[in-house]
Amino acid sequence: MNIILLGPPGAGKGTQAQRLQAEKGMVQLSTGDMLRAAVASGSELGMKAKGIMERGELVPDSLMVGLIQDRIAQPDAAKGFILDGFPRTEAQAKALDDMLAKAGKKLDRVVEMEVDEQALTERIVGRFTCAKCGTGYHDKFKRPKVDGVCDVCGSKEFTRRKDDNAETMKTRMVAYRAQTEPLLPYYGARGVLRKVDGMAAMDEVYRQISGVLSGA
Ligand code: AP5
Numbered sequence: 612m613n614i615i616l617l618g619p620p621g622a623g624k625g626t627q628a629q630r631l632q633a634e635k636g637m638v639q640l641s642t643g644d645m646l647r648a649a650v651a652s653g654s655e656l657g658m659k660a661k662g663i664m665e666r667g668e669l670v671p672d673s674l675m676v677g678l679i680q681d682r683i684a685q686p687d688a689a690k691g692f693i694l695d696g697f698p699r700t701e702a703q704a705k706a707l708d709d710m711l712a713k714a715g716k717k718l719d720r721v722v723e724m725e726v727d728e729q730a731l732t733e734r735i736v737g738r739f740t741c742a743k744c745g746t747g748y749h750d751k752f753k754r755p756k757v758d759g760v761c762d763v764c765g766s767k768e769f770t771r772r773k774d775d776n777a778e779t780m781k782t783r784m785v786a787y788r789a790q791t792e793p794l795l796p797y798y799g800a801r802g803v804l805r806k807v808d809g810m811a812a813m814d815e816v817y818r819q820i821s822g823v824l825s826g827a
Pocket residue numbers: 618619620621622623624625626627642643644646663664665667668669670671675695696697698699703734735737738739747748749750752753774783809810811812813816
């Protein structure tokens with residue numbers, strides 16, 4: 612099964628994609644994670660993307676399409692993938708249609724995660740991530756079981772994203788509303804769009820997504 616998780620910054624796309632990957636064997640394809648890895652490695656793509664991401668704007672479509680095309684073509688994506696953070700513009704959505712058609716693959720579901728804007732900012736400013744395995748946490752909503760130690764890998768090192776502040780969040784929301792939200796009617800018209808309540812607790816959101824994937 613191939614799906615898209617669609618929602619504003621902080622909606623919980625990464626949180627749910629990590630769990631779907633762990634429990635359903637689909638592979639999480641996060642363009643944000645790919646770009647952050649490119650920035651950390653100092654690659655040409657990373658150098659182009661760094662400032663754009665720190666401002667909260669969108670990286671040009673031409674760069675994003677190439678990145679995801681290469682990733683979808685890798686063998687592990689054949690068992691089913693979860694797109695997390697892509698597509699984000701109509702041009703990206705159209706490019707995705709083309710690449711899937713050429714590869715003989717199909718898009719089964721687009722899951723919209725709805726969360727109100729005030730909650731999004733609270734989620735973003737409290738987020739931190741294990742520096743070693745990438746597991747996501749939150750100061751208030753998802754603390755490690757033992758303070759300061761990652762539940763999954765035991766690492767004591769955590770990172771916070773540079774774009775996770777209230778100021779940059781405003782720009783990210785403007786980009787979402789102007790460029791990504793129009794994808795909802797785009798997928799709605801095809802009958803693949805389903806909505807889940809992203810305001811619910813993490814387990815309940817997962818339950819709703821699982822329902823959508825099993826055809827509910
Ligand atoms: P990206 O990394 O994709 O960021 P984003 O879309 O802004 O989404 P986030 O990762 O911030 O949020 P999320 O929905 O994954 O939430 P999470 O699960 O972590 O993109 C970053 C940048 O890269 C972009 O601004 C852009 O510059 C560039 N970029 C990436 N893709 C691009 C593309 N395709 N085109 C162009 N540019 C691109 O949850 C957030 C927090 O809330 C966590 O701490 C979590 O623990 C907590 N939480 C989650 N669910 C719940 C819940 N149900 N209740 C309470 N807390 C919760």
